[in-house]
Amino acid sequence: MVSIYRRPELAAQMVRPLLNPGVLDEGLRSGLFLSGLRRTGKTTFLLNDLIPALEEAGALVVYVDLWSDTQTNPAVLVLVAVRKTLVELQTPASSILGKLKRVGGADLGAFGFKFGFKLESVGTEGGPTLAQALTEVVDQAKTNVVLIVDEVQHAITADDGNQMLLALKSARDAINPRPGTPGHFIFIGTGSHRALVSELTARRNQAFAGATSVPYPVLGGDYVGHLLKRLALEGAVALPSLEVATQAFATLGSRPEEMLKALRQLGRHLPPGANPDEHLPVIAATLRSTAADVELMKVEQLGGLATAIFERIASTDGDARGLFSGEAAADYTKALGREVRVEEIQRATNDLLAANLIMRRGHGMYGVTDPFVQEIWREKKALEDKD
DSSP, X not given: OOOOOOOHHHHHHHHHHHHSOOGGGGGGGGOEEEXXXXXXXXXXXXXXXXXXXXXXXXXXXXXXXXXXXXXXXXXXXXXXXXXXHHHHHHOTTOHHHHHHHHHOSSOOOSSOOOOSSOGGGTXXXXXXXXXXXXXXXXXXXXXXXXXXXXXXXXXXXXXXXXXXXXXXXXXXHHHTTSTTOSSOEEEEEEESOHHHHHHHHHSTTSTTTTOEEEXXXXXXXXXXXXHHHHHHHTTOOSOOOHHHHHHHHHHTTXXXXXXXXXXXXXXXXXXXXXXXXXXXXXXXXXXXXXXXXXXXXXXXXXXHHHHHHHHHHHTOSSOXXXXXXXXXXXXXXXXXXXXXXXXXXHHHHHHHHHTTSEEEEETTEEEESOHHHHHHHHHHHHHHHHO
């Protein structure tokens, strides 16, 4: 059984201003966006700490992970999650209705919710809008509805995703300003691409422009100390100091899985009598590079053209443009030593998109999906250029 490091204090700190904001917290009603690198524990925190805390405080929570199926339109994933919640609200024995009855102040009776529309028609042409459906939920539940979209940056990779965000903004604007509203609609978006997530609130043309965007509070020394204590209880003796282990964790991008690997390697390969504090930093630096190598190997397996396209995108500080231009084709031709046609570029780009190695940032604009991978690629490139 996997032991999950819980962060109830952090969850409580977030729930209070979200559901019962003071004067300085009212901006959170416009939306909250959290950004942090992949595999730093964001989803674990959402599922095991934040969502339970929100539900315990009486909120109705809808959760959807856009990373769960990157080949499906983000708007479809959100609609499926909302419709699933509506179905459960109509079902008297459902767990979600049970939670509302237990902690909510509304008298929900013995039966589920009654909606004046067909659930499958929500969000479709001629059917009720997301704003209309969510307004009914708030009015019947008489509580706050919180929609959490994990890896929210994927929403802006397609026009339908952008339209979906506009629809959710409409729901916010339809519900929250009403005098005497029995609940509010609160949107939380998390993402692994800090720049993209920030753009969702900074650019005026984005649906949630002006909403709050903050870095995800990554795990730190407390988590590392928790790991070391567990290892000591299991009988491990050659353990690093908390200071060195915490620094190694930072080297690994504050990623729990990578830290566990580092400590495992330390325990298995530390020579008798050796100092753990001298070996752990070396292990951490090696694993840091290896973690990105797995993704970079996927690029190489897609072929030389895909590699050249990825490198063109990774070397760009902002949005990479002109992937299909004559200049780009000439660069690809030079890199491969043969003529490269535009249709080949399109196929290779689609392969990179399908493998979730790059993402479309807008019309003709692309970026590396995982900034950590881009960072490691640049470090390797800089070393190669020095040789």
